[in-house]
Every structure is written in structure tokens, then in C-alpha cells.
Amino acid sequence: MTQELLAIAGRHLYPNYRQPPVVLARGRGLEVWDTEGRRYLDFAAGVAVCAVGHAHPAYVAAVSEQVARLGHVSNYFYNEPNLRLAGELCRRTGMDRALFCNSGAEANEALLKLARRHFFATGQPDRVRFVAFDGSFHGRTMGALALTGQAKYQAGFGPGVGGVTHVAYGDLGAVRAAMGTDVAAILVEPVLGEGGVVPAPPGFLAGLRALADEHGALLLADEIQTGVGRTGRFLGHEHDGVQVDALSLAKGLGGGFPVGAMLCREALAGALPPGTHGSTYGGNALASAAALAVLSILDAEGLLANAEAQGEALSRGLAALAAKLPERVELERGRGLLRALVLRGTPDLRGISGRLRERGLLVTVAGDRALRFTPPLVVSGAQVEEALSVVEAVLSEG
Ligand SMILES: Cc1ncc(COP(=O)(O)O)c(C=O)c1O
Incomplete structure (x- = not known):
């Protein structure tokens, strides 16, 4: 065979x-x-x-039970596992709102669209630039690829999405030099994953928080590889004692079922009103039940x-x-x-x-x-x- x-x-x-x-x-x-x-x-x-x-066994039981009950209804309607998952994720992360999708790249796309449209909606339409890091990896879709700081992934796919400045990971001086009134957000991995498993140097994320605040920009965490307990805390940036404005999750969240999420503070809840962003599958009942099972196993064990x-x-x-x-x-x-x-x-x-x-x-x-x-x-x-x-x-x- x-x-x-x-x-x-x-x-x-x-x-x-x-x-x-x-x-x-x-x-x-x-x-x-x-x-x-x-x-x-x-x-x-x-x-x-x-x-x-x-x-x-508990994951198999939860997913099997859900697929036998209700798998998918689309976002034309609520479904119970998805609402419970939104509540659980916000409780565990200190965030207020959850937007669901199906992969890490999509979760990062949601972060990028959230940041740009937040400033568009609040009267700063020129704040469109992102600061991201050399050696970072944020996914393969055109937006996430533009933020990815590794030329080998971008070669042959140009022209890419514009408005991104890459600086050295860990170098707060370089971030400061890159900031300006046109910066919407800084996007950072708490540990560079694909880039070689490089933890943020001590004080780096706190420094980014301060620079983002000083310049009126958002701080976004890509927690796709570091999130859902992988580093020993629920979120990788908890080790650094900082709070971000929004973050992305995927990978461990579904425990093998494709699911991604963008979580943000209430202040950003108006950035993506109905019709501006979405996904047919995002938050479907089956994916949400899988993620809920992962969270409950994390606790139980x-x-x-x-x-x-x-x-x-x-x-x-x-x-x-x-x-x-x-x-x-x-x-x-x-x-x-x-x-x-x-x-x-x-x-x-x-x-x-x-x-x-x-x-x-x-x-x-x-x-x-x-x-x-x-x-x-x-x-x-x-x-x-x-x-x-x-x-x-x-x-x-x-
Ligand atoms: C930090 C980080 N962001 C984003 C992604 C992209 O996730 P996906 O492959 O699910 O689109 C990955 C995948 O390795 C990742 O490690």
C-alpha cells in the first residue's frame, strides 16, 4: 500500500x-x-x-460528538461551541473580542486589517505602515508574507503588499528609528519560531509597548507558534509581563483541527464592522468544539x-x-x-x-x-x- x-x-x-x-x-x-x-x-x-x-480520548469524544450534532452553519448564525470558545479565549488572554478563521496566516491577515481599518475608522487614514522584524515568519498569504522578514519566502511573488519596515529583532533603537506618525502597528513574535527559535531578549517586548504608546501605534503579537501553552504560559508574551492590543492564535488552538483566531481589546471592536471582514468557515461549530476540547484538556491535565x-x-x-x-x-x-x-x-x-x-x-x-x-x-x-x-x-x- x-x-x-x-x-x-x-x-x-x-x-x-x-x-x-x-x-x-x-x-x-x-x-x-x-x-x-x-x-x-x-x-x-x-x-x-x-x-x-x-x-x-477526550478530544476524540468532543469532536465526534460535535460532528454528529452540528458541524457548520456559517456566520449567518451563532453556534454554541463558538460562543463558548470566544468567552474562554477572552477570559484566558484578558482580551475582549474574538474573530475566528482557519489558519495562522488568516489570523495574521485579520490583525493587519484590524490595525489599518482601526485608524481609517478613527480619522487617521494615513497610519498604514507596519513595523516587523528580520527573521520573523507570519504566514504565506500576501499580507502575512509582506510582514514576514525572510526574503527567501518572498522571492518571486512580487510586487508584495507595501507599507512594511523590517528591523532587527531585539533592537529597540532600530524600532525607535522606524517609528513615525504613519505607523499603524508593530507586529512581533514573542519567540521567533521559524526564524530559529529565538526568544525575545529581556525587556524587548516592554520596550516595544512603550514605543507603540509613545507613537500612537498598536502592538500586535503573533502568538501562532508560541500560544496555547507552548511556552509554559497560555501566551508567549506573558513571560514578558506586557499587554498587547491584539494577537493571533492558530496551531495548538485546534489541536490538529484547522482553526485560527484574532483576539483584541474592546477599543478595537469597531474597526471591522459587519461586511468588512469574514470567512465562511471561521468559527464553525466543529472547529470550535475541537478548540474547546484542547482548552479543557489543558486545564484537566x-x-x-x-x-x-x-x-x-x-x-x-x-x-x-x-x-x-x-x-x-x-x-x-x-x-x-x-x-x-x-x-x-x-x-x-x-x-x-x-x-x-x-x-x-x-x-x-x-x-x-x-x-x-x-x-x-x-x-x-x-x-x-x-x-x-x-x-x-x-x-x-x-
Ligand atoms: C509565528 C507564525 N505565524 C504564522 C504562521 C502561519 O500559520 P499557518 O501556516 O497556519 O498559516 C506560522 C506557521 O508556522 C507561525 O509560526
Whole structure:
């Protein structure tokens, strides 16, 4: 069967990815199995998505129950799971309003449209510029792509959406120099995710808050990779003790079901009146039930605390590995269960992650030199140990 499936992939799947010749078939917790019956420990979690692991019984029950009851009605009508989800997310984030969509890029599009239209609606139509950061990643749609601070993602897609100034991540002086009366918002990841898992330097987000306030601009957080407990707090920027004006969520929120959200303060509730923005699927009952199940499992199983504790264990183990193999590994970094091992030189990240996979460990890569570890938040200490031993074995091979 595997060969038949791979033949379909070779012939019919649009070749915009480089998957290895493996077809994953089922999962349970941290483990997944392919169509040949091989077992893998999943420290990729579908790129930081499967917050409660694979096939969590409570998640399966909630999604199954909802799809059997009511899946989709569109935003012509309310549905109960979506209203409950809006309330839950606002309660957990201190925000007032939630707008739902289906992916991270769309959540960021909502942030960008919110910011521009807020100033349009409040008599400052010239405030249209965004300040964003080198090394950032905000998604692949044209707006989110314009904010993404990595030229490799933009090459060949011009002309892009204009009105974006990129500055060095962590450099408050550069942000200050970029500010002006035409700036609508600063958009920041609390930890650069795709850019190599780089946590914001201490004081950086607080400095951005101050600069945004000083210049009458909004501060927006892209919490798509860092949100929903991944860093050990519900939101990544909680570590920095700042409050933002609006933020985007996706990835972990649906636990594998595609769902995104833009959350904002009441002061921005008038920016997108009826007819200005929307999505057919956004906030559908099935997606909302999936997200509600993720939130309730986070609480029931203490997964924020687990993310913090296992994040520390993973960090210690990766740091020990860096100390043991200094010629291969430069350092480890990250926050909670969003961690990276930064390799020296110009490592063959694809080759290394392939060898990890052959030994039964799934990881992703970030930037040019980082192996990225984003296990489900249900990861155990024994599973962290297992992953570390596979990484050590592969990196010791030379
Ligand atoms: C910080 C950040 N923003 C936005 C996105 C885009 O999300 P999606 O792929 O769901 O559109 C990603 C995806 O990796 C991300 O890490």
C-alpha cells in the first residue's frame, strides 16, 4: 500500500513540499505509526500543533460528538461551541473580542486589517505602515508574507503588499528609528519560531509597548507558534509581563483541527464592522468544539505546568548535549516546549532530521542551523529522555 500511495504523491500531489517517503497512518499520544507499521516518537507535533497529542480520548469524544450534532452553519448564525470558545479565549488572554478563521496566516491577515481599518475608522487614514522584524515568519498569504522578514519566502511573488519596515529583532533603537506618525502597528513574535527559535531578549517586548504608546501605534503579537501553552504560559508574551492590543492564535488552538483566531481589546471592536471582514468557515461549530476540547484538556491535565517542567528537562538535556558535543552543537535555546538545538557551521538539517526519523524520532527544523523540538504538551519525562538519546546517537555519528 505504501508504494501505491507514494506513486499517487509522485504523480498528483502538488510538489511544493519535500516529504520523505513515509506515509503516517495513525497516532496515540506522542507516538505515530506509518503504513509499514514503524513507530515514531513525535517531537514535531505537526509543527507545534498537536498540543494534546494524537487521538486524545477526550478530544476524540468532543469532536465526534460535535460532528454528529452540528458541524457548520456559517456566520449567518451563532453556534454554541463558538460562543463558548470566544468567552474562554477572552477570559484566558484578558482580551475582549474574538474573530475566528482557519489558519495562522488568516489570523495574521485579520490583525493587519484590524490595525489599518482601526485608524481609517478613527480619522487617521494615513497610519498604514507596519513595523516587523528580520527573521520573523507570519504566514504565506500576501499580507502575512509582506510582514514576514525572510526574503527567501518572498522571492518571486512580487510586487508584495507595501507599507512594511523590517528591523532587527531585539533592537529597540532600530524600532525607535522606524517609528513615525504613519505607523499603524508593530507586529512581533514573542519567540521567533521559524526564524530559529529565538526568544525575545529581556525587556524587548516592554520596550516595544512603550514605543507603540509613545507613537500612537498598536502592538500586535503573533502568538501562532508560541500560544496555547507552548511556552509554559497560555501566551508567549506573558513571560514578558506586557499587554498587547491584539494577537493571533492558530496551531495548538485546534489541536490538529484547522482553526485560527484574532483576539483584541474592546477599543478595537469597531474597526471591522459587519461586511468588512469574514470567512465562511471561521468559527464553525466543529472547529470550535475541537478548540474547546484542547482548552479543557489543558486545564484537566495541568499541561501549562507540564510544558514548563518538561521544557526545562528538555532544555537541560539539550544543554548537556551541547556541552558533550561542542564541535557539532553551538547552543540550545527556546522557551517551554518550543526549543532548538543550534548546530555549528552549515549543517545538513534535512539529512540530520532524516537520520533522526530513521531512528524513530520526528522533529522539524527552523532557520538555517536549528533542529526544532515542539512535542505535544502531554510529553512525559521518559519521552524527553528517549528523544534526547536518539539526538545524541545521531549527532555522535558525525
Ligand atoms: C509565528 C507564525 N505565524 C504564522 C504562521 C502561519 O500559520 P499557518 O501556516 O497556519 O498559516 C506560522 C506557521 O508556522 C507561525 O509560526
